[in-house]
Amino acid sequence: MKRLFRYVDETGQNTEGDLFVVAVVIAAEDRERLLQLCEEIERETGKGRLKWIKTEYGRRIAYIQRLLDHALLQSKVSFAVHCHTRDYVQLTTESIARALEATGEHDYRATILIDGLPRSQEVVMGGALRRRGVPVRKVRGVKRDENDSLIRLADAMCGLVRAAREGQPRMQELLERGLRAGALTDLSQA
Secondary structure, X not given: OEEEEEEEEEEXXXXXXXXXXXXXEEEOOOHHHHHHHHHHHHHHHOOOOOOHHHOOHHHHHHHHXXXXXXXXXXXOEEEEEEOOOOOHHHHHHHHHHHHHHHHOOOXXXXXXXXXXXXXXXXXXXXXXXXXXXXXXXXXXXXXXXXXXXXXXXXXHHHHHHHHHHXXXXXXXXXXXXXXXXXXXXXXXXX
């Protein structure tokens, strides 16, 4: 049985339901290589370990460009955009399940790591995913001081998608480029 890791972040709760984006990064046996690649790109672009919102605009662009150019990220990052709803737990659960279904894998157990998920919500989220048919091994919230480069990647993808949806031309170009290249998968219509 294969072990799959899902790194999840979301953005948009502050829009009161107008726009909610969930990003999911998929890793399996290539997990260590993905972690190393993301850390290397963070160093080379000067983004460092900062979250998207705290990263200078030019470094955001450089970071995303480098990620989109790397073959190792093909089919590893999915996102879903939800509008006009506040059912954040349901939307996050649905987005994770869609990302897992999109892999085509059937014989796996998933470890789900969600940025900022309170401990009290780990069981709730795990139960919701199991009811959805996802073979969950563990759901765990990731605290700021222990986040890793794949959680930061999910954070950056949320930031990219949100910025593109809010009309930032350069971010729109990068998002479209990532979708065309197969580096990003939009699960919003699935």
